[in-house]
Amino acid sequence: MSLYIYDEIDQRVVDQRVAQYRDQTQRFLAGKLSEEEFRPLRLRNGLYVQRYAPMLRVAIPYGILSSQQLRMLAHIARKYDRDYGHFSTRQNIQYNWPKLEEVPDILAELATVQMHAIQTSGNCIRNITADHFGGVARDEIVDSFVWCEIIRQWSTFHPEFNWLPRKFKIAVNGASVDRAATHVHDIGLHAVRDDKGEIGFRVVIGGGLGRTPIVGPVVREFLPWQHLLTYLEAALRVYNRYGRRDNMYKARIKILVKETGLEKFRAEVEAEWALLKDGPNTLIAEEVRRVEARFTKPAYATLPENDTALAEKLAVDTAFRNWHQRNVFPHKVPGYAAVTLSLKKSGIPPGDATSAQMDAVADLADRYSFGELRVSHEQNLVLADVRQSDLAAVWEEAKKLGFATPNIGLLTNIICCPGGDFCSLANAKSIPVALAIQERFDNLDYLHDIGELDLNISGCINACGHHHVGHIGILGVDKNSEEWYQIQVGGNQGETKQGEIRPGVAFPGASLGKVIGPSFARAEVPDVIEDLITCYLERRDSEAERFIDVVHRIGVEPFKKAVYGKPDSKSPRRSRQLATA
Amino acid sequence: MANLIRNRRVEADSWLRLELGAGPNETAGALPPVPADGDVIVPLALWQARRDALAARSGKTGVWLDSKDGPESIAGDLARLPLIAINFPSIADGRGLSTARLLRERHGYTGEIRAIGTVIKDLLLGMHRCGFDAFLLRDDQDPADALLAFDELADAYQASAVETQPLFRRRLAGAR
């Protein structure tokens, strides 16, 4: 189950929004709407004004696309932009060069394939994100997409919650492993079953990154699914009324939870909920079934559990085996697999894809994966329903497209924000740092030997590149108008291998990284990463112990020593080397 | 002169709005003098200080709340108030939307709820769905154009002050 097909009402909502936004744009261009007031209006439609040009963020709700939609995204890149788009960590696509006056036309084209830019920015409820293996993962508890869609509809133009103190991000995870980073969202919903097997959600409120990174606390251990919307409505109402509006850096719900205190905050939400509970917003099974029924369902063939030709190829072809090990994910349907196409090839900014590549991937999806694909929050594309017997062919084609780098989960699968090349808030560039690291670590055997490692880069404290939850995190900082890079280790986005998550069981996942010391010039960063990796390789027990496990076992000190303790220390404080590599 | 939209029509406004500290020779925050007759909308602090005297006037008395003032501040007096106005200090401050919904849906208030302050075309539809039925447009707004806002989005997924059932229940009722 994967792609929700609009009914006529859903379509009308999107069409009418295009007309409404066209009117707003025209009034702005005619001088009838001030710059100041047009700004929050255009933001609610994903249009930023960036350092060099506007940036348009198009929603890919919970990361699912049809091949037809991807071709439309390619068409838009070609017609209105510089022939490429950037897949973001929020399961969106961003165009960096659209013209403000053409945005209504872009939106009209998107609407023809049931796409939009609604609430992709601004202080409102944003695109709902989900775990990108929803519907196919073997550890699935519920299909997260159905719940995402229910929340998407509830949050679309919610009249009361369109002018919140700050943006609001909700993530839904439907499997026992948290692949949606639910503890670093404003609200994270983690599907669980209670003792009787009833479905509900563990509700985490007030996580987030940015300048005050917080692993969100559990506000409710078990919320029966019927009450999902009334509970969300209660939490959002408490936030809308009491969240801080005097200081935008203290306006996220995480600060409200922290300043109010978890117990009191919980009591406020529960008190509001008590008055909404069992009201008209209470979900009913018929609605859940209706939404479910509007999702496409792949017509899986009946296949043997394991394909024998695949096993044979894996036995003899090392390169294929490497790719299979890193980029292929097990599927709950026998004989199928999910394939990640890596957008993290060295030499290309992480997450970027050209229109030709998008078209080619759309073709792959048509031929091998029921015409559908997904965008992961690690900025890769996923073909979720590939026959095992087709894997070799998909690999060959992906290689031709440059999407077969077998680096999923590895060091070079870097999450990286647009940084100083595109973003007006940046302290430093981030993309060149990612490229330099990818170049340094382009030996695949070495990469595979290093094993699982998340490396995340943000160009400033806003943390769009999730640097706090990278096993290694890099943050661009500004010192006397020069670009420097602060390194941290030990963060973790919450994906965990430690078994099932049930009500009452402590959450084993997310943690935030610790800064190792003074910052570095850009040219030094690859050396520092190499020092960290060497330290790890020397100290790991076995290949099974990952970088993050070693940091958690031995602490940060040995890593500090490895970087700063050498006689020819590269500390920029001493070398005053310029940060202009 | 600002235009008033009430029940989706441009109407004449009979109400005079008083502000704290706005009278001649008065310090900031001081309670303003109240005209002996005519309809007035008084600030919350004035209402709280002189409730009974105000209610005894010959003209009608309404109260206006600032965005920080929740419905609790006025909940005990609703039966005496034909009008409650809620101020929007900027386009970004959405607290008044929760206040209006709570007045309608939780406290059952049926009098006029009037939006004042930053009342522009782009906010009207959301305000309407939260329970506002009167809108004192900001001076620069074209009333004929603003009226179009109510029909910009025909459908709402949510239950709200003007739609007791969320779309999913209406859809199912329609399908039956």
Ligand code: HEM
């Ligand atoms: C290019 C222009 C961009 C600008 C100006 C921008 C701006 C910001 C700002 C100001 C914040 C902090 C908000 C807060 O903490 O309240 C933020 C957070 C965030 N941004 Fe961006 N961003 C940009 C691009 C991106 C991109 C491309 C991504 C995805 C790769 C992204 C993902 C995020 C995420 C996930 C957060 C949330 C971090 C958190 O939970 O606090 N942003 N962004």
Ligand code: SF4
């Ligand atoms: S982290 Fe900072 S530099 Fe990077 S995109 Fe976000 S705001 Fe811009």
